Amino acid sequence: MKILVTGAAGFIGSHLCERLLEINEIEVIGIDGFINPSLKQTKLRNLRLLLTNPRFQFHQVDLRDADLKNLLEGVQVVYHLAAMPGVRTSWGTDFQAYVDHNIVATQILLEAVREHPLTKFIYISTSSVYGEKVGKVSETSMPTPLSPYGVSKLTGEYLCKVYQASYAIPIVILRYFTLFGPRQRADMAFHRFIKGILQRESIQIYGDGLQTRDFTFIKDCVEATVAALDAEGVIGEIINIGGRERASILEVISLLEYLLNKKANLEFTERLKGDPLDTWADISKAQTLLNYNPVCSLKTGLEQQIIDIRSNHMSH
Numbered sequence: 001m002k003i004l005v006t007g008a009a010g011f012i013g014s015h016l017c018e019r020l021l022e023i024n025e026i027e028v029i030g031i032d033g034f035i036n037p038s039l040k041q042t043k044l045r046n047l048r049l050l051l052t053n054p055r056f057q058f059h060q061v062d063l064r065d066a067d068l069k070n071l072l073e074g075v076q077v078v079y080h081l082a083a084m085p086g087v088r089t090s091w092g093t094d095f096q097a098y099v100d101h102n103i104v105a106t107q108i109l110l111e112a113v114r115e116h117p118l119t120k121f122i123y124i125s126t127s128s129v130y131g132e133k134v135g136k137v138s139e140t141s142m143p144t145p146l147s148p149y150g151v152s153k154l155t156g157e158y159l160c161k162v163y164q165a166s167y168a169i170p171i172v173i174l175r176y177f178t179l180f181g182p183r184q185r186a187d188m189a190f191h192r193f194i195k196g197i198l199q200r201e202s203i204q205i206y207g208d209g210l211q212t213r214d215f216t217f218i219k220d221c222v223e224a225t226v227a228a229l230d231a232e233g234v235i236g237e238i239i240n241i242g243g244r245e246r247a248s249i250l251e252v253i254s255l256l257e258y259l260l261n262k263k264a265n266l267e268f269t270e271r272l273k274g275d276p277l278d279t280w281a282d283i284s285k286a287q288t289l290l291n292y293n294p295v296c297s298l299k300t301g302l303e304q305q306i307i308d309i310r311s312n313h314m315s316h
């Protein structure tokens with residue numbers, strides 16, 4: 001089976017490709033435009049293991065001007081992860097990049113698969129589409145994004161839905177809740193925290209640090225994502241992918257202080273606009289449809305992320 005993965009050089013895309021290639025009969029075509037040139041070294045490092053695999057083909061190309069007809073030749077399933085991520089940077093003039101990569105690029109890909117028979121088109125969305133909710137959030141909850149990023153990803157979902165309705169594209173939408181683990185993006189909280197503590201630099205905490213997140217370990221999330229390949233009854237569905245543990249930012253900091261045996265130097269700043277206070281996934285649908293069962297604890301996952309940061313992100 002041939003699978004196309006967009007955003008293949010990213011944090012999540014690279015892990016997904018590696019896991020897919022553990023299945024012998026799968027070939028993966030990875031696309032990534034390295035859209036932030038300053039992250040080129042990170043992307044190349046993410047791809048390191050993949051590039052030696054004869055069943056992996058990589059194309060460094062932007063979806064908006066890729067020869068998609070050719071790239072889709074023989075492809076049965078598309079995983080669409082390519083996007084401009086991050087809530088903080090989605091305000092102001094930077095929003096244009098969110099429109100280009102999350103909306104326009106998604107529409108171009110959907111147009112390309114219109115004439116191309118697929119068994120599944122799996123769109124990776126985010127908990128940011130929900131906005132501020134109280135308690136566990138299920139897929140039936142009304143999306144009310146708080147950030148331009150959330151709006152752009154929700155627009156991508158709606159584009160998938162209209163292409164499904166008019167052209168019978170077999171859409172599956174997975175909404176991920178904050179991911180962590182090896183290769184986590186340098187702009188994400190745990191990455192900043194671990195590096196800050198190791199280098200004894202101050203760490204900015206937005207707000208009072210009591211905000212909570214449903215933290216999902218990368219390998220758990222990838223298992224759910226791969227399960228969507230063969231799962232029945234998922235076409236047209238939206239499925240939350242959350243983690244095993246929720247915690248507040250301050251709880252994560254104290255766990256890191258314990259694991260690193262160093263004190264964090266915290267600097268509290270204003271709460272981020274567009275960031276909800278709490279996220280909490282109801283994952284019962286994923287349990288039923290994808291047999292999903294997140295196993296990795298926060299502590300074990302953080303230990304793995306610390307190893308990654310020590311070996312790849314510290315000057316020796």
Ligand SMILES: NC(=O)c1ccc[n+]([C@@H]2O[C@H](COP(=O)([O-])OP(=O)(O)OC[C@H]3O[C@@H](n4cnc5c(N)ncnc54)[C@H](O)[C@@H]3O)[C@@H](O)[C@H]2O)c1
Pocket residue numbers: 006007008009010011012013031032033034035036043061062063064080081082083084085100101105124125126127153175176177178179180185
């Ligand atoms: N990281 C999280 O916690 C999280 C949570 C929820 C949802 N998501 C979603 O998961 C997906 C992957 O996120 P990530 O954290 O791995 O981000 P990432 O930035 O590491 O990966 C995204 C990749 O997409 C590529 N890309 C973007 N626009 C492109 C285009 N037009 N053409 C080709 N390549 C393009 C980028 O170069 C990048 O390598 C995104 O869709 C994001 O919205 C992530």
